[in-house]
Amino acid sequence: VIACVGGIMTIVAMFAVHLGVRRSISGSDTKGQAEGHEIGIAALNTIAGGTGGGGMLLILSRVYKDKWDALGGINGFLAGQISVAAGVYGFYPGVAFCVGLIGAFSYVLWVQVAKRFIDDPLKSFAVHFGGGLWGILAAPLLIRDESLFYDLSFFRVQVFWLECVRSTGYHSLGSYHLLARVWIPEALQTPQHI
Secondary structure (H helix, E strand, O other): OHHHHHHHHHHHHHHHHHHHOOOEEOOOOOOOEEOHHHHHHHHHHHHHHHHHHHHHHHHHHHHHHOOOOHHHHHHHHHHHHHHOHHHOOOOOHHHHHHHHHHHHHHHHHHHHHHHHHOOOOOOHHHHHHHHHHHHHHHHHHHOOOOOHHHHOOHHHHHHHHHHHHHHHHHHHHHHHHHHHHHHOOOOOOOOOOO
16 A cells, blocks of 8 residues: 555656756746746646556456556556657647556566666656656657658657667666665665565
């Protein structure tokens, strides 16, 4: 129950992050300010992406585990929300749903990868890295009116994908540097009997 309450609080916090990025609402299109319809689109896309990811994880857990997995559904919802973050103001709602849905598959993939290298009982690495990586790769392809499928401009795709490589490398090196002292002697590993 406590994990579900924490998950719901995180889902609500993600709305604050997506809607608060522009800092204020105004009638003008000045830098850092959003118009009211943009805030509505961002809220709708956040719900659509989360619904796609959470729904897909619930269906996958029902089919493959033969039970409903509430924590998996929350993680899927969060992975879907994180997947649409890169294009939250630019996706169509149906596209945001599909991006969140594929974000759930990215989450499942990174859960399997992380099992080999990371002791992560909450699967937060897979939620954030899997959902975020897919979102960064999907945004330049699917943002309305400015994506590869609308104007066939490869520049935006290259910028997003280079940022993906840069961000992954930067955070990987930073995490390794911070955790190397406890990671090498395996001080962060949970004993098997727990």
